[in-house]
Amino acid sequence: MNPPLWLALHFPLLALEAVDGPSPEPRVLVRQQRITLANAAARGAGVSAGLRLGTARALCDDLQVQQANPQREERALLREARHLLAMTPQVCLAPPHTLLLEVGGCLSLFGGFSGLLSRVDQYRLHCPLTSHLGLGPTPLAAWHLTELPTLEHLPERSRFQAWLATLPIDTLALEDAVKERLRAPGFQTLGDLFALPRAALGKRFGTSFLDWLQRLLGEKADVRRAIPAPTPFREQQQFDDPINDQALLKIPMAALLEQMEQHLRRYQEQVLAIRWHLRLDNRERHTLLVRRARPAHDAAGWLDLSLRRLEHQPLDGAVLGLGLDTSRPRPLNPGLAALFPEPGARAPLSGLLEKLVDTPGLALYRPALADDHLPEYSECRQPPFGVKPREPEQDQADQDRPLWLLESPLRLHQDNGVPVWRGQPLRLFPQQERFSQPWRGTMPRHYRLAHHPQGECCWLFQDARQQWWLHGFF
Amino acid sequence: MAGFNENMDALQQLLRRQDTWQGPGRGAAREERRHTGFPALDRLLWQGGWPNQGLVELLCPLPCPSLLHLLLPLLRRREDGARIIANPPARPSATALKRAGLPLEQILVLQARERSTLLRACLEAASSDTLDSLVLWAPGGALPTGTLRRLHMAAQQGRCLFLLVRPRRASKQPSPAPLRLLLDVDQPGELSVTVGKQPGGRHGQQCRLVVLPEHLRHPPPPCATMATRTRRPETATAPSPLALPAPTSEVHP
Incomplete structure (x- = not known):
């Protein structure tokens, strides 16, 4: 069995990117009129954490301001964690913005260390959040060791120890008071503490610090709870x-x-x-x-x-x-029920749709507009359930369009070049409208209006072979 | 005297029944009306518009494409509740519906392979109290009075205006629908409406409605096409994509 190997994925800008991913525009997170987080574009304009909002606006005109939304961040983090379940079953949440993955057990699945790293790179490429990668033999070591050199092979445990030893005290994920007490005797890096007797460290800096250090160095087990995989019934x-x-x-x-x-x-x-x-x-x-x-x-x-x-x-x-x-x-997210429904309000349509939508032999759709030029493609049948597509902008609003379209154009007979429908010749209007879409492989069409003696106002077209087709009615 | 009071009670009870036909004078139905969008038709209908619920029969020579124009103002009204177009003879164009101001998200089109499935679905939809109106192009075959009565009752129960489009020959068949209109298309874009039957009002009145704009009803006069007739052929005016050869002034021997 492989020794444990942990990956840490930090999403430092999670609070800014939880909604719509990284933004090229300058964007900041604000709490009580103070900047708490700024993205790269904002930092490039000189905005940094701790500034007043007014100062930041003076530095950067088009600054987008967001408020923190912890629930949304939590959801985004959980979503990423569920994605990563494809890589390993051991995915642990480390709030506020980190995921810890145990990958030592699945090295052979990805064909060794380099295969695993390329899989992680692939994930990070498609991940909608800015991420930093950390690697270590324990969860806390992986959390801290984010600035590693390019690795070809799995480093030995002693190399990890050496990298940990170079970590400055200031960069550790500890409370400020503990760091202050560590700096007081003159400790600069974590390595200064390694050789000291553990009991004395616990006595001087508290048992919680000693516990932290032992978990960091792997002297003590660091038990973490993995997120459960969703289980379909x-x-x-x-x-x-x-x-x-x-x-x-x-x-x-x-x-x-x-x-x-x-x-x-x-x-x-x-x-x-x-x-x-x-x-x-x-x-x-x-x-x-x-x-x-x-x-x-x-x-x-x-x-x-x-x-x-x-x-x-x-x-x-x-x-x-x-x-x-x-x-x-x-x-589970039960909707809010109306406590006092409006008198005379109608029942929700969804109840009827649920009953009708899966009945065999029954087709139910919403007519919707689509973004295309040819009349038969410029509208679509939208299923009654599902997301609403983006409505295309209306163009050619001055052109007349028929109220009815035939499912497929109907070929008309001709009598001396005049189209005949239902045994009677149509009276053509002189105006033409041309539709051409060569990339669909259709011939150009010349649409005309025509009146039928029985009172229908028809929309028909002539193709390049001078053949008339009936396509709709006004 | 006691017998008279009993008779009056029985009479009141009878009048309260929904299927009792009441003549004009003290009809309560006048209060609830929906304008048809055509003033001439509103004047013709004793209620001053479409009824709020129940079955309405529209009898016309099928397929009658102009018929939907008559119903567009009804479908356009700002009411909650969806509108279903069932078994249409062709595809109602979303572009045209949108331009007519209809809320597309509230419109559903229903099609069925079998007649029984279609009627059952319409019955269920009309009685579900979710629809504002339902337009059904009657499927082929006879519609017995019992079916029509069920449709009417379902529409009343579900507060839905059920518009049933049937062929003209059905006008000879008696129907439980309170309102029956006979439609004719004489000229393109014009509908002539005859009242076949209406609650509390007279039948046989007629009016003529214009449903299409002027430029679609009459072809433009020939002079409008003069420009296209006198225009030069396109090949003469179009610039050639190739550079013209340099003019050679003389040919030297």
Whole structure:
């Protein structure tokens, strides 16, 4: 077994970058009108921690000011920790802005020390936060040893000791009073303390300092709690007697959902979708997806929707087994319920959407605009659940656009060059509008308006081969 | 006297029922109205606009693309509650809806492969008390009176205005819908509306509505195209991407 090796990832600008990552603009964190943290651009303009906000604004015109938000920082740190679980199962939080990873056990997984470092570099390249890397045989050593030379091989333990010995007392993560007391006898670096008898050190600088030093040097175990990996719920049930009646499936389904609710409650989580797996006696498997508009953990609501979904699913055989798994769990965050709802207020639409959205044979969408030029691509079908896409800016607002678009253009017959629809010739307007998008491989189109004798106002186009196509109605 | 009072009570009870048809005079329905956006149509309707809830039948020769123009002011109103366009004959264009001022995030389009799925979904949506209005293009096949009554009751229960678009031939069939309008398109961009049936009012009145702007209803006069006719061919005016050869003045033998 490899000796323990710890990695420390410091995110010094976490408080500034927790929301939207590093910013090239000067940005500072302010507490009680004093700068507490400044990013590189702000430091370049001469802004540093401790300045008054007014002074900083005088130094730098376009200064962005932020207030600290500890919850958001904690969430960002936890998010990074969960990312790093892909590298090692031992990821420990060291608030306020550090993560400690035990990687000694997974060196061979990454093909040795250099493979591990390249994996870490890859992570840091894509990480949305500014990070510093530390390395050491103990968690505290990794915390402190952030300025190491470029390493090709795993250094020996004695080299780490030597690097630790050169650390100045001022840079240690200790309280100021302890550092003051350490400097008083004339100690300059940590190495000055190594040779001294431990009992005397404890007597003079306190047992907590001695404990810290022994954990730093690996003389004492430093037990840290790793963050738990998220555990999606997965359960299945086999039936001794195959179930023929769909209505009888309600009981095992309710039991499984009850287990799921208990599991989610235990971890204070909720899910957005669940999946049922039905194993039939004719070797078929059916998967039913049930989705909600917002994450939920209540068994009753999930059971209602599951039974609805099951109603629309024809089963050819008897059911031998039933499985249930969930989507990625999210932290439980119950929304605020209105204490006194408005009289006459309507029920939320999400309830209806949840019922309709997964019904087989039913399509439900929101018409939405898309950023494209050709009429059939300039709008899209947006699913009723999900994130709202960015709305493109309206252009050509002076051009007439039809209220109805055909799903695909309809080819029209011609009579002496005049398009004919439903057996009658169309009366063409003289104005034309040209659409051309060669990169889509479409021919240029010349759109015209036309009236049909029965009273329709049509939108049609002529392609480069002089063929007429009907595309919409006004 | 006691018998008279009993009769009056029974009468009041009967009048309170939602399905009792009341003539004009003391209708309570006048208070709740939604303007149609067309003053001529508002005058025609005894309630002064669309009813607040319940089934409305629109009978027109299908497909009637101009029909949606009639409903745009209704769908545009600032009300909470979504609007569903169910089983439309083509795709309602998001660009045009947006330009007409409709809140796109509140509009849903519903399509179904099967008629029974569609009707069940519409019934459920109308009764869910989440919709402001629902426009359904009736699927093929007959709609029995029982189905129509269920749709009407669902819309009343869910405070939803249920607009059912049906072919003209359905006007011969009796219907439980309180309001029936017959639509015709004579000229492009013009709708003629005839009241087939309305609560508390007369039927048979007619009005003509203009739903498209002037330049779409009439082709522009031929002189407007003179510029395009007299314009020189493009090849003559377009600058050549190649440099012109130097003019040679004389050819020497």
